[in-house]
Structure formats: structure tokens, C-alpha cells
Amino acid sequence: MKYMLIMRTTDEAIAASRDVDFEEIINAMGKYNESMVTAGVLLAGEGLSDPDEGFVVDFDAEQPIVTDGPYGETHELFNGFWIIEVSSKEEAAEWASRAPLGAGTRMEVRRVHDESDFADHADNEYIQKEQGWREELGTN
Amino acid sequence: MMADSRRTVDAVWRIEGPRIIATLTRVTGDIGLAEDLAQAAIVDALSQWPESGVPRNAGAWLTAVAKRKAIDGWRRRERLDERYRMLAHQLAAGEEQLWEPIPDDVLRLVFTTCHPVLSREAQVPLTLRVVGGLTTDEIARMLLVPVATVQQRIVRAKRTLSAANVPFQTPEENEWGERLGAVLGVVYLIYTEGYAATRGDRWIRTELANEALRLGRVLAGLMPHEPEVHGLVALMEFQSSRFAARVKRDGSSVLLADQDRTRWNRAQIERGRAALGRADAIGRGRGSYSLQAAIAECHAVAPTVEEADWTHIVTLYEALGQLAPSPIIELNRAVAVSMASGPEDAVPIVERLAADGALPRSHLLPSVHGELLRQLGRVEEARAELLTAAELAANERERAVLRAKAAAL
Numbered sequence: 001m002k003y004m005l006i007m008r009t010t011d012e013a014i015a016a017s018r019d020v021d022f023e024e025i026i027n028a029m030g031k032y033n034e035s036m037v038t039a040g041v042l043l044a045g046e047g048l049s050d051p052d053e054g055f056v057v058d059f060d061a062e063q064p065i066v067t068d069g070p071y072g073e074t075h076e077l078f079n080g081f082w083i084i085e086v087s088s089k090e091e092a093a094e095w096a097s098r099a100p101l102g103a104g105t106r107m108e109v110r111r112v113h114d115e116s117d118f119a120d121h122a123d124n125e126y127i128q129k130e131q132g133w134r135e136e137l138g139t140n
Numbered sequence: 141m142m143a144d145s146r147r148t149v150d151a152v153w154r155i156e157g158p159r160i161i162a163t164l165t166r167v168t169g170d171i172g173l174a175e176d177l178a179q180a181a182i183v184d185a186l187s188q189w190p191e192s193g194v195p196r197n198a199g200a201w202l203t204a205v206a207k208r209k210a211i212d213g214w215r216r217r218e219r220l221d222e223r224y225r226m227l228a229h230q231l232a233a234g235e236e237q238l239w240e241p242i243p244d245d246v247l248r249l250v251f252t253t254c255h256p257v258l259s260r261e262a263q264v265p266l267t268l269r270v271v272g273g274l275t276t277d278e279i280a281r282m283l284l285v286p287v288a289t290v291q292q293r294i295v296r297a298k299r300t301l302s303a304a305n306v307p308f309q310t311p312e313e314n315e316w317g318e319r320l321g322a323v324l325g326v327v328y329l330i331y332t333e334g335y336a337a338t339r340g341d342r343w344i345r346t347e348l349a350n351e352a353l354r355l356g357r358v359l360a361g362l363m364p365h366e367p368e369v370h371g372l373v374a375l376m377e378f379q380s381s382r383f384a385a386r387v388k389r390d391g392s393s394v395l396l397a398d399q400d401r402t403r404w405n406r407a408q409i410e411r412g413r414a415a416l417g418r419a420d421a422i423g424r425g426r427g428s429y430s431l432q433a434a435i436a437e438c439h440a441v442a443p444t445v446e447e448a449d450w451t452h453i454v455t456l457y458e459a460l461g462q463l464a465p466s467p468i469i470e471l472n473r474a475v476a477v478s479m480a481s482g483p484e485d486a487v488p489i490v491e492r493l494a495a496d497g498a499l500p501r502s503h504l505l506p507s508v509h510g511e512l513l514r515q516l517g518r519v520e521e522a523r524a525e526l527l528t529a530a531e532l533a534a535n536e537r538e539r540a541v542l543r544a545k546a547a548a549l
Binding site: 038039041043044087114 | 147148150151152155274278346350351353354355357361362407411
């Protein structure tokens with residue numbers, strides 16, 4: 001199963017991180033990412049730039065309205081994510097809690113939908129048995 | 141609460157298990173003993189963590205407990221065995237650095253669990269257990285065998301390794317290729333068991349296939365300079381990208397030609413292409429996994445069946461047939477040739493296979509032959525081949541499709 005680890009931070013935490021050597025932050029994150037790569041669990045991940053480089057599209061009015069700057073008055077900013085493939089919720093929790101983050105930050109962990117959420121379970125085992133061969137030979 | 145702590149311990153084991161076992165195996169020289177010690181440490185964790193909470197560095201905690209158990213055990217038998225007495229002495233004297241995992245240990249572990257002295261039946265559960273970090277319950281569920289069977293196979297595998305005195309080492313250069321091939325073979329076997337699913341429901345298949353992919357990614361991290369490791373990861377990513385489109389709502393299969401390509405997992409295709417790119421970037425040519433991945437890539441990037449680069453696919457099948465000749469690859473090549481340059485060029489390939497008596501009990505050969513003859517308007521011969529295929533087909537649905545095709549001629 002796939003989980004998305006959503007990193008959230010606050011203005012205060014960002015300000016505090018300015019006192020820390022950026023090299024140190026890069027190393028800690030690099031080590032964390034590497035540990036997930038070598039464990040074979042990391043599928044994707046990105047860090048997001050400052051919110052003032054982004055914008056907000058608001059759907060309250062009839063026409064969507066584009067506004068500059070950070071997202072409303074919320075102080076918790078979404079600033080990066082990872083997608084991992086793990087075998088349990090507990091394993092996702094274990095990986096999330098290993099992130100090199102400090103006070104003022106938090107990680108929201110959400111399961112990513114997969115096909116089994118939509119599948120019916122009436123598979124026929126004989127058909128499946130054939131499938132491996134047939135797919136090789138059907139037309140490919 | 142108890143169930144929760146079990147799951148937490150399992151999660152820690154999943155992440156740390158391979159390194160713990162690898163470290164313990166390096167020190168004790170015996171993978172079976174290492175596994176037993178780790179199990180004993182897990183029992184301690186299960187009784188202590190609910191009270192104390194999960195330690196900050198759970199892997200180090202488990203390793204330290206296993207170490208203490210090793211020392212205690214050896215002390216009890218110190219009169220019996222000089223070697224263990226020495227080890228106990230050294231460990232107790234605080235050679236802590238011995239207990240720090242080093243990356244090469246996990247690589248040694250992989251080559252040990254896939255050692256040729258073991259049967260495939262033993263390699264698969266042992267690899268899932270000590271490299272994949274799965275519990276025996278999980279392995280039993282994925283392989284659809286009783287838990288006792290899994291335990292038995294693992295115990296026997298450990299005994300075999302011990303009896304054969306298999307050293308905890310990566311292979312020498314002269315046998316590297318063959319041994320690497322065995323490791324990749326085990327991972328791909330796990331994958332195809334999940335992908336082609338000889339038994340069980342879809343959910344289990346996907347889970348097992350995902351497990352193989354995870355192992356593949358671990359191998360890619362351990363052996364980044366081996367092109368075939370990346371080739372295998374690429375192949376598995378491409379095949380998995382079609383999971384959702386492969387089975388209809390009623391459970392019947394969907395041929396590649398009829399699959400809804402918008403349901404192919406694009407992120408997964410991109411990961412496959414990246415992995416194949418890494419294989420190629422090493423610059424040592426393509427092995428059979430990379431070639432199969434390259435064929436899968438041709439399909440993955442084509443908007444429709446007809447638009448796939450069939451000429452290139454033919455070339456890839458030719459190369460694959462040179463590396464690993466097999467009638468199935470040859471038959472696939474015939475289908476690719478018919479798409480690239482027409483059925484008249486493909487029929488001789490199929491006829492040669494038939495003359496060689498290839499795939500005697502499979503409906504695949506007459507089924508492809510019949511379809512090619514149909515396209516050429518050779519109605520009587522096509523009908524005969526399709527009816528032969530229908531007789532050989534393993535299931536009723538397949539049989540019905542072939543009979544209908546013959547009747548429509």
C-alpha cells in the first residue's frame with residue numbers, strides 16, 4: 001500500500017530553521033531519503049519552494065479567482081511530500097517518525113488510493129492463470 | 141494493545157530486520173543462529189515495548205539484545221566450543237563496532253539466501269523472510285501455503301546452508317555473473333508468481349508483486365553498477381503499470397490489444413523508463429531483463445497497439461532469442477513480425493516451431509498459427525488450427541473464444 005507523507009511547517013519553524021546551517025539540513029534530509037531508497041520503499045518525493053512563489057485559486061465565486069501569496073491565514077504550510085510503498089500503516093508511521101524534522105513541523109500521513117479500493121473481487125482463478133501467457137502472446 | 145505492539149514490532153522488523161540479521165550473521169558466521177537470536181530479541185521487544193515504548197533507535201536496541209543473548213548462549217557452552225568462547229569473550233569485551241551494520245552485509249545476505257545450494261522452494265521464503273523482512277505469517281499468506289510449511293522450509297534452508305558450510309560472502313569474480321543471475325531469478329520468480337497468479341485473488345497477487353519490486357529496488361541500491369538489476373526493476377515496473385487494466389469487472393482477462401491504456405499507471409511507467417535508462421547508462425549492453433523491459437517500454441509509450449514500434453520490437457525479440465532461446469520468445473517474435481510486416485512473414489516462423497514439436501501441450505502455438513492463417517484467408521487450415529487450439533485450451537472461456545473464432549470463418 002502507498003502512503004503520502006505530507007510535511008507541514010509553520011512560519012515560526014521556517015524562521016527558526018534560518019539559524020541552522022543549510023548544509024546540515026540538506027545532509028539530514030539526504031540521509032533520510034537515502035534510507036528509504038535503500039529500503040526500496042521510496043516512490044516519489046519533492047520539496048516545495050516558498051509559498052510566495054506560488055498562488056491560490058479560489059472557487060468560492062462563480063469564476064475561479066487567482067490570488068497571490070500564501071494560503072489564507074493558515075499558518076501550517078504544506079512544504080513537501082514523499083510517496084512510499086509499505087506493507088502496513090505502522091510501517092508508514094515508522095518511516096514518517098524518522099523524518100529529520102523539529103518543533104513547529106508535523107507530518108500528515110495519508111493512504112493513497114489503489115485499484116483494490118475500486119475492484120470487485122470476483123476474479124476467476126483459471127482466467128488469471130492464463131493471463132500471464134496470454135498477455136505475452138495476445139498481440140505483444 | 142497487544143495486537144498494536146505486535147504490528148509496531150513487525151513494522152520495525154520490516155525496516156531493520158535485514159540489517160540486523162546481516163550484522164548478526166557476519167559476527168556469528170551462521171545465518172540460522174543469527175535468525176534465532178533476532179527472533180529471541182523480538183520476543184523481548186514484544187514483552188517490553190508496550191511498557192517502555194518503542195526505543196528511539198529500535199534497530200540498535202534489537203541488535204544489542206540479540207548480542208547479549210549470543211553471549212549468554214556461548215558462555216553456557218564455553219567448555220564445549222573454543223570458537224564460541226572466543227567470540228563471547230570478544231563481544232563482552234566491547235567490540236561494539238562489530239555490531240554496526242555495514243551496507244555490504246545486506247548484499248552478502250542476499251547472495252546467501254539465494255545460494256545455489258538451496259532449492260527455489262527454499263530460496264523464496266528465506267529471501268522474503270530475511271531480506272524482505274516479512275513475518276512467516278505474511279509469507280504464508282502471500283505464497284498461499286500454511287504457516288507451518290513456510291517455517292519448515294526456512295528451517296530446512298538454514299540447515300542446508302549450515303551443512304554446506306556456505307560462507308557469508310559475496311561471490312568471487314569468476315562466478316559473479318551466474319550467482320547474480322540466481323539472485324535476480326529469485327526476485328523475478330516472486331514477481332511472476334504475483335503477476336501471473338497461478339492461485340488466489342487479485343489482492344494477494346498485487347501484494348506479492350509489490351514485494352518483488354521492493355526487493356528489486358533494494359538490489360538496485362546495493363548493486364547500482366549492475367545493468368540487469370535495473371533492467372529487472374524496469375521490467376517489473378512496466379508490467380505492474382498495467383495491473384489495473386488487465387482484469388475486467390467480471391474477473392476475465394483483457395488482452396494487451398484491448399486494454400484501456402488510460403488506466404496504465406503513468407508514474408509507474410516513468411519509473412520503469414528511468415530504471416531502464418539507468419541500466420543503459422552503465423554502458424555494458426542489455427541483458428535479457430533489460431531487453432524484456434525495452435519491449436514492455438515500446439508498448440508502454442504507444443498510444444495504441446498499432447502505433448507501437450513493431451519493427452523495433454522484432455529486433456528486441458531477435459536479441460532476446462539470441463541471449464535466451466525459447467519457443468515462447470520465438471512465438472512472440474512471430475506475432476511481432478506479423479504486426480511489423482504482415483502475417484505472410486510470420487507464418488514460416490510458426491511452422492518451424494510446429495515442425496520442431498515446440499510447446500506440444502499448449503494451445504498457444506495453434507492459436508497464433510490459426511489467427512495468422514485467418515488473416516491470410518487460408519480458411520480451412522485456420523479452422524483446423526483454431527479447433528486444435530480449442531482442444532488444448534486449459535479453461536472453458538478460452539475454449540469458447542477459440543471455437544467461436546473458428547465458427548466465424
